[in-house]
Amino acid sequence: MHASMPSPFPAEAKPVSFRRSCGEPSPLGSLAPVTPDSWFSISPTSLLPGKMFLVGLTGGIASGKSSVIQVFQQLGCAVIDVDIIARHVVQPGYPAHRRIVEAFGTEVLLENGDIDRKVLGDLIFNQPDRRHLLNSITHPEICKEMMKETFKYFLRGYRYVILDIPLLFETKKLLKYMKHTVVVYCDRDTQLTRLMRRNNLSREDAEARIKAQLPLKDKVRMAHHVLDNSGEWSVTKRQVVLLHAELEHSLEYLPLRLGVLTGLAGIVSLLYLLLTHYLLPSP
Numbered sequence: 250m251h252a253s254m255p256s257p258f259p260a261e262a263k264p265v266s267f268r269r270s271c272g273e274p275s276p277l278g279s280l281a282p283v284t285p286d287s288w289f290s291i292s293p294t295s296l297l298p299g300k301m302f303l304v305g306l307t308g309g310i311a312s313g314k315s316s317v318i319q320v321f322q323q324l325g326c327a328v329i330d331v332d333i334i335a336r337h338v339v340q341p342g343y344p345a346h347r348r349i350v351e352a353f354g355t356e357v358l359l360e361n362g363d364i365d366r367k368v369l370g371d372l373i374f375n376q377p378d379r380r381h382l383l384n385s386i387t388h389p390e391i392c393k394e395m396m397k398e399t400f401k402y403f404l405r406g407y408r409y410v411i412l413d414i415p416l417l418f419e420t421k422k423l424l425k426y427m428k429h430t431v432v433v434y435c436d437r438d439t440q441l442t443r444l445m446r447r448n449n450l451s452r453e454d455a456e457a458r459i460k461a462q463l464p465l466k467d468k469v470r471m472a473h474h475v476l477d478n479s480g481e482w483s484v485t486k487r488q489v490v491l492l493h494a495e496l497e498h499s500l501e502y503l504p505l506r507l508g509v510l511t512g513l514a515g516i517v518s519l520l521y522l523l524l525t526h527y528l529l530p531s532p
């Protein structure tokens with residue numbers, strides 16, 4: 250480990266995960282970049298049955314998020330990749346696609362009708378108004394899709410859903426809907442080495458990419474749980490298994506499920522009453 254980049258964990262006691270109180274105010278306000286107000290103009294809680302148990306997972310570039318997500322999936326967890334949803338909602342035929350073309354013109358289209366992400370990215374680069382406009386189109390659609398997916402998992406009986414959100418701590422409005430936040434951490438040297446190897450980058454390029462992000466140690470301070478992926482993969486995997494067990498046994502989902510079941514029971518009783526009293530012929 251690099252001397253100038255101390256681990257946020259005491260050397261002798263690397264926690265599997267650690268929690269802050271969920272009610273504790275987040276220090277995010279001072280760190281987060283400008284976030285468009287368009288996020289959650291549709292409230293996710295209005296689309297979900299009560300307060301669903303959401304877990305936001307994030308980390309830094311090459312810190313091991315995808316590897317950790319794979320373990321959660323192998324354990325049978327419900328995972329939603331917000332990046333995939335973001336690409337999905339701008340496909341031809343979706344409302345966001347039409348509105349992007351209306352707002353930015355047909356020059357943002359590829360020959361096959363898909364949005365040319367590079368051209369669109371260039372159009373909004375250093376243009377806060379345009380970026381805001383784009384976000385006001387896409388974010389509510391992403392949110393709707395995310396909540397639809399979450400609701401499907403809920404109906405299938407999952408206790409919690411993991412949302413894989415690379416910019417979770419940068420997008421502070423999304424943060425408040427997460428009951429738990431998880432950061433996949435690794436120390437700076439390890440991150441650099443893995444990034445250089447995976448992306449075949451020079452040290453300089455890899456360092457620049459890491460520097461462009463909110464520092465991992467800041468994300469660690471904001472998270473309820475930290476998975477330290479600085480060491481052997483088997484050690485990380487064990488941490489994931491333990492965190493899953495902790496979340497799985499959490500009873501936070503219970504009031505929600507009970508509430509929904511009570512609601513369903515009420516509707517069924519009402520239908521039964523209507524049927525027996527008004528629709529069926531009296532004997």
Ligand SMILES: Nc1ncnc2c1ncn2[C@@H]1O[C@H](COP(=O)(O)OP(=O)(O)OP(=O)(O)O)[C@@H](O)[C@H]1O
Pocket residue numbers: 308309310311312313314315316317443444447478479480481482483485
């Ligand atoms: N504990 C580990 N030991 C060795 N290599 C690892 C470990 N964890 C992850 N890696 C490797 O590090 C690289 C980065 O991991 P991964 O792709 O999971 O990170 P990520 O956070 O999803 O990255 P990004 O967000 O940049 O796509 C991969 O090549 C992966 O195989």
